[in-house]
Amino acid sequence: MTAPEEKPLLRVVKGDPDDHELAALTAVIAGLAAAAPVEDKPAQRSEWANPARRVRRPLQHGPGAWRASGFPG
Template sequence: MSDTADTTAADTPAAAPLLRIVRGNPSDEEVAVLTSLVAAAAGSSNSGPVETGPRDDWGRPEDRLRPVWGAPTSFTNLRA
């Protein structure tokens, strides 16, 4: 059984690195901070539930700026 476990581990390709440093000579602490920032940014993109229902626009603040159609004063500005 140990022969099959050794060949399976040797046959699987290595996983791609999370990030690659192209320039500079960062310390171990700097690499750790960079890795944690990248991991946190990747994890926070799916942080909340996605709303899939219809959008409810009732009571939006923009609605109070629109003219009221059908009111007695709604057509007073038609004459130029």
């Protein structure tokens, strides 16, 4: 029993490339196929979009309250 004929990975449709040009093209395509996209980490969310920023502390009253209102949390 003979093995089924495999389709070629690349096929030259136009032109007459030499062996070096085919080797370069094959190397580029193999490199692109081997490069996995870096999508493992989710996109980092902007701190402006953080829903916790919508919740604020109660406003303080008394001496020095105006100064304390400018300091973050």
